[in-house]
Amino acid sequence: MIQNKESLVYSLENSINNLEAVVKESVKMNTPQQREVYSSLGTALLWIGSCLDRLENIEYTDEEFKYVQAFKGAYNVQKHGADLVGFTGFISGSSFPIRFPMRFGEGNYYFKELNEHIIKNKNQIIRYNEILKDKDIIKSVQQIKAIILDKMK
Numbered sequence: 001m002i003q004n005k006e007s008l009v010y011s012l013e014n015s016i017n018n019l020e021a022v023v024k025e026s027v028k029m030n031t032p033q034q035r036e037v038y039s040s041l042g043t044a045l046l047w048i049g050s051c052l053d054r055l056e057n058i059e060y061t062d063e064e065f066k067y068v069q070a071f072k073g074a075y076n077v078q079k080h081g082a083d084l085v086g087f088t089g090f091i092s093g094s095s096f097p098i099r100f101p102m103r104f105g106e107g108n109y110y111f112k113e114l115n116e117h118i119i120k121n122k123n124q125i126i127r128y129n130e131i132l133k134d135k136d137i138i139k140s141v142q143q144i145k146a147i148i149l150d151k152m153k
Contacts, residue, residue: 002054002152009152012051015044016141023109023138030107032087037109037137041085042078044141049075051148058151070131071144073124077114085137086112109137 002008019040026033048071060068074084087109111132116125132140 005152008047008051008054009149012044012047012145012148015040015047016145019044019141020138026087026109027107032107034083034085034087037085037087038083041137045071045075045078048141048144048148051152055148055151060147060151064147066127066131067144067147069124069127071128073114073119073121073128074111074132076119076121076124077128080119082114082118084111084114085109110134111137111140 019037022033022036022040026037052068052072052075078084088107111128111134113133114125114128116122116129119125
């Protein structure tokens, strides 16, 4: 049984809603707001990590386990002060800074690639790079949120 489950879920959802609002505003203005996103992502990762810590004896599918490990890695790296997030802005259909594969549409935030030596748990970094590298942070956070809420039922 998970203690304080309702408060935990509220905190998780509230932190993710805040992250989404910050990202949405920044993308709307097509202007990077790195500090605000860094802070909001850090808060969301804290609550994601807290939820995952309370789900220790839960069985996951292979795909779910990869996401769990990737987000545990993101949480651990964030605690060490690493910058996990990049911003791609768009001007006249071009992406700056230029990254491949090129993306079209509006600007967005993505998870950066991480060096495997940044924390001791290399498996978490391998999973992070496999699952999260170059992925949209909001879509990725929503995926781990769905896994967490399903396992907390």
